[in-house]
Amino acid sequence: MKLMNVKGTSDSLPKEELIKRRVVNTLTSTFEKFGYMPLDTTILCYYDLLASKYAGGSEILKEVYTLNDQGDRKLGLRYDLTVPFSKVISMNVNKNITLPLKRYEVGKVFRDGPVKTGRAREFYQCDVDVCGIEGTFIEAEMLSMTSLCYKKLGIDVYIEVNNRKLLEGFILAAGIDENIKNKVILSVDKLAKIGERGVKEELSSYDIEDEKLDKLFSYFKCTIEELDNLDITNNTFTEGKEEIKELFNYLNSLEITECKFTPYLARGLEIYTGTVFEVFDKKQRIMSAIGGGGRYDKIITNFIEDGNTYPAVGISFGIVPICEILKEEVNEALYDVLIVPMNTNIESLKLANSLRKEDIKVLIEMNNRKLKKVFESADKNNVPYVIVLGENEVNEGTIEIKDMKNKTTSKFNINDIEGMKEYINK
Template sequence: MQNVKGTFDYVGAEQALRKKVQSVIEVNFELYDFDSIETPILNEQELLASKYAGGEEILKEMYQLSDQGNRQLGLRYDLTIPFAKVVALNPGLELPFKRYEIGKVFRDGPVKRGRLREFIQCDADVVGIQGPEAEAELMQLASTVFRQLGMDVVISWNNRQFLRELLACLGVAAADELSVMLTLDKIAKIGRDGVQAELNSKGLDAGVTRNIIGLISMDNPTLEQLTVKFDLGASRGAEEAAVLQALIDETGLGLVCRFDPFLSRGLSFYTGTVYEIFDETGLFGSSLGGGGRYDDIIGHLVGRDDLRYPAVGLSFGMESIMELLLEREMPTALGYVLVLPIGKEQTSLALKAAAKLRSAGIRTRVDASGRKLKKSLTSAASKGTRYVILIGDDEAAQGQVRLKDMRAMSESLISIEEAVYTIEKSLP
């Protein structure tokens, strides 16, 4: 008996940490006024394989199946296409519409560190805002979440339209744009020599390849430097990027956001801004999240390629975030109060005491297993339990409980109401 490759069970302290991370993300989704939605895991294969649905690479990884009616179906591989479907099916939605969804997605791809076949995505998207203020707000959201998780990150960003304009200045033909973008997107992984080797294999004109190598040899060029050097000031992509750069500078996001002229992200449906989130130290190579603008998907789904629904999204990489957090230190289990009846006849009193603790919002466990007292206390101490409530014959006769503080190595005979008050005062 074993799990399918690329899937895992999460239990104990690790699962507690996963839920904590998801809670931080969800609380901030709500704080930024995104509405929760839930979409089906099962979708029509035609929807998932639509022209703008993620590119050929992801479609190869889509789990495909058929039902008893021989309908061709697939498991969702992200949460963006299902969201686009929701907007397309509900033309009466008031715009702008902001939504978030946290759910499992599935990809039949290679398994490696931080990349699984069944994993959780945490997405926020907004449709109906044309300007880059939507991107800036999502960057603020990402910055807030990682700050609360105690993680120092860098948000690398670019504009794909600007990159297209840049490549055109270098002589790259429109037919080769996407292929060259995908190669440039890998520069951090394969280096300049790797990029040159890939470009040579594409059969590009030698002069064009030299121009591209000259570009990537520049020392961290800024948006302004590239705009001036290639005279792109009046181009659409440069204007969009300049407005976003101004918002980043004016809101203090410049502390975490870094312009990267070679970032394009692999998905072909992005039409403007793209961004990707990385560990600031650079020691952890996997992306911690990302997103971008995709103005063409929804119009395509409603059969109107000429109709643009401005949309932009952000996705947190739950598995990569967990990998990095677990790399730092193994989480401890959530603390709880242990209520321990000494003797079966005290079980009902223990349950009543636990009910009062839980009514006060205190996580409580009742141990009515009948184990020896010393063994139960040793087990509680090993799990970091601070408070144990003992109820034996003497305590029951006096209508009280014995509260043990395992940290202070003290105990007192008090009422359950006093015990609840004492424990509440010590909670963080």
């Protein structure tokens, strides 16, 4: 049997895992500053839940991993964290949950889709959602939080923002048949990738007159300030226009300059009902979005069906592409200090434990390798400091800590743990 990973999956080795943990810790600590609470939902779901018309739409169903359990029930692996979140709200509202609820979740999701850089089939997703708050007020706060998250990660981004009502209003104003609205939206959403000609070629099978397409694409050149000048009167456009204008009024007041109005942005999935946004790396190390989300007011409302409205908005942070970017930028050590015993096993264990009590990550060399090999390994793994602890050091009560980067050494009393801590953490 040839040992190999399934296409689109990978094992996370220690260096990659450290980067992922740093990303997750940075994000979740920021979420909590904005009042979000952790939640954990099931990976296995009933297929009917995932396939429901209120879930991810027909496009995503092509990528769902399905299976039958021993009771011949059809199940599926979750393809995102939004649908399971909606399920949790539906099952617990007015019982174990009070609204509004602000939650975040980090967990694995599965999609049997194309594999490319930054896009896998088994991957971590990190979602932040709010249920129970209408309007652009919460959306502005969410985009403010998003901006701060990427700043803390050290990734310079821009955020494309649009409104699905506005986009649908454009399509109706162009005279395009409402019955093919969703198909047009899916094609238009690819405008940045395949260009105007590519989108028009994709739409050619729907027999849309050229003048209607030209009119639609003329709307995509509008700025927010120009929306009021358009001769469009349908209610869908009007609602979308007012919402996007109000949102950008908040963003401009908060000086969130990363956000830019992108009137053709749709976010693909049919679940979105208002504001949508996608996050991109300015340096284009990853060409696809590294985060995105929007408002989805119908999913939970239609799940519960109790006559009430359950507005919701959320964003998903792309853990995989974010880590892909940071692995080129971050070269963190796996540990802080390497202790090399020279016939001093007990003393080395004692010293290591004393340093560990001070939150210093310590590895002890236990394979009796030659010092040259040990130092080569420390260099390769970016270990900042090495302590060679021999019998002479123990007898004299002094040790030397070698700074591997600066190629210098510093002496300490073997019991001066506080001094070593300050030196290592400097």
